[in-house]
Amino acid sequence: MWRRGKTKTGARTSARLFVTYAVASLVPIGALGAVMLHGIAEDAAAWGRDQGRAQAAVIAEMAVSPALAEAKLSEGLTAEQRDRLQHATDLAIYNNSVRRLRVRSFSGQVVFSDDGTTAGGVSINDPAFRSAADGHTEVGMLAAPDTRGGQVVRVLQPIVPNASGQSVGVLELYLPYEQIAARLHERTTVTYWRLGGGLSVLYLVLGLISWSTTRSLRRYAQDQAYEAMHDALTGLPNRAAFHERARTAVAQADEPGAIVLIDLDRFKEVNDTLGHHAGDELLVVVADRLRTGLRPGDTLARLGGDEFALILPHSDIVTVRALLDELSATLATELVLDGVPLSIEASFGAALYPEHGREIDELLRRADAAMYHGKRGSSDVVVYAGEDMSHPTKWLMVQAELRHALARDELVLHYQPKVDLRSGEVVGVEALVRWQHPHRGLLPPSEFLPAAEQSGLIEPLTAWVLRRALADQAAWTATGRSWGVSVNVSARNLEKPGFADYVSGLLAAHGTAPHRLLLEVTETALAADTRRATQTVIDLTAVGVGISVDDFGTGYTSMSQLRGLLIAEIKIDRTFVRDVTEAPQSQAIVRSIIALAHGLGSRVTAEGIESADVAEWLRRAGCDEAQGYLYSRPVPWAEVPTYEITGAAS
Structure with a gap:
């Protein structure tokens, strides 16, 4: 029951850790997605501008520049030049591949426009116009300058009408963005789906890794906690777990109970004679025999070496003696260890609570005194019966007196x-x-x-x-x-x-x-x-x-x-x-x-x-x-x- 409770607590803790990790990992993944989407949007805008620049270059090179051969825009266009230019650009205007087209001199004068107007357009003081006048192509996106609305790509491009490579003016083009946007949307939609799928798979993989890691850490923590409270050889609660359970049992007791110490007799001789492996095997047998002889509510622990301990709740002195006598008889059943028949003997010392105390250390001292009193007497099972029971700590006094006894004959x-x-x-x-x-x-x-x-x-x-x-x-x-x-x-x-x-x-x-x-x-x-x-x-x-x-x-x-x-x-x-x-x-x-x-x-x-x-x-x-x-x-x-x-x- 103790371990099941620990397991449930560990499971809840593991779930909380996983949720925390999932939420925490979602933030950087979301941020990464936002950055990548922003980058895609920037790349899309740049692609749109590149498309506008390429389209404008084609129009300028194939239609505008040939029509303006030998033209001096500062002096205006001749009727023939205007007709050639009108004829060259009519198809683009008719197919709606161009929304507006103006040819301007370096002074900003509109010498030609597709709709015949000479007003409007980019200001001569606009940095983009000045850059185009200096021989650079400037591309930007803005709202349409006409009543049809929507977005357009504005391209300001120098006009180079002959092989001299010298620009004679500035071509101001307004290209419709719908077609570019449609192609761009198609490309970005695929990219978005791929990005979303990739990030989702990444999040799922990280989640699975997190879940697996969390479970492994939980199992490791449970194993560490279990090992910290249990004996590795017998699987019984160890000294720390015994003290914890004993304090709880005594503090919550509404009926008498007992703390019992058990010490095997001549265990050292088994180790010395048959080896430590046989001693370990004997301890496992002892643990199994003691465990099978206890009631469901009793606790058996190994304190270390050949020393065991019991917590017997709801037990008076008659019950304690009867139970310990049965355990002693169970232990005494002969077994064969490494081919040698052995009979296990043990000394039991019991202290009753609350009769003999309510503090665990006090109860253990008195159970210890009773146990050693049994080792020196004829009974294997002894219940504490007062301070007159001698204890090993008093043997120092016995040894001192015995030295004097030898000297005094x-x-x-x-x-x-x-x-x-x-x-x-x-x-x-x-x-x-x-x-x-x-x-x-x-x-x-x-x-x-x-x-x-x-x-x-x-x-x-x-x-x-x-x-x-x-x-x-x-x-x-x-x-x-x-x-x-x-x-x-x-x-x-x-x-x-x-x-x-x-x-x-x-x-x-x-x-x-x-x-x-x-x-x-x-x-x-x-x-x-x-x-x-x-x-x-x-x-x-x-x-x-x-x-x-x-x-x-x-x-x-x-x-x-x-x-x-x-x-x-x-x-x-x-x-x-x-x-x-x-x-x-x-x-x-x-x-x-x-x-x-x-x-x-x-x-x-x-x-x-x-x-x-x-x-x-x-x-x-x-x-x-x-x-x-x-x-x-x-x-x-x-x-x-x-x-x-x-x-x-x-």
């Missing part, structure tokens, strides 16, 4: 046991970091690890966890427990030069055998596939340190990457485990992962076990180890033995 490690599904014994523990905040109490990793990941703090934090885990392992080894310990490391750790040497140095300093340390790397970290990270994994396995692939099935690891590495353990993500006793698809996925891991020579550990039925199904399916609340929550290592690993945790 405020971090603690809790351990979750890993149980052998056949024997029921604890065979290892996973170290999980917590922050004993002096004011906020014990904080889970979701409250500070994202801030550490986005800064250089992840490296000293990982170093602290490794040192403390190896120290704790030495303590429980002294009590007779031979558990191995698993420590989570990030992609940034693997990419840091010298990380493998640093780990080897720590093992040597604590007197720990390398095989008793297992470094857990998320599947997405392996999917980055940088040379340095891959070489670090190879160097670690070369000294005997085990490598575990965490959250398997949720990332984008290729089989070639796993084939090229010595993987000690593959951990099945909890999303495939929680409904494995009921969902055939989850069962097929888990069995496939177990077969794949065993084929690679790796053991399999399932995460998130909360029921004995799930544990039993996994045992029968061939899974090696398990961890979850069924056995124990993460606790300090000294408390792990207080749990009986025979069923649900006490």
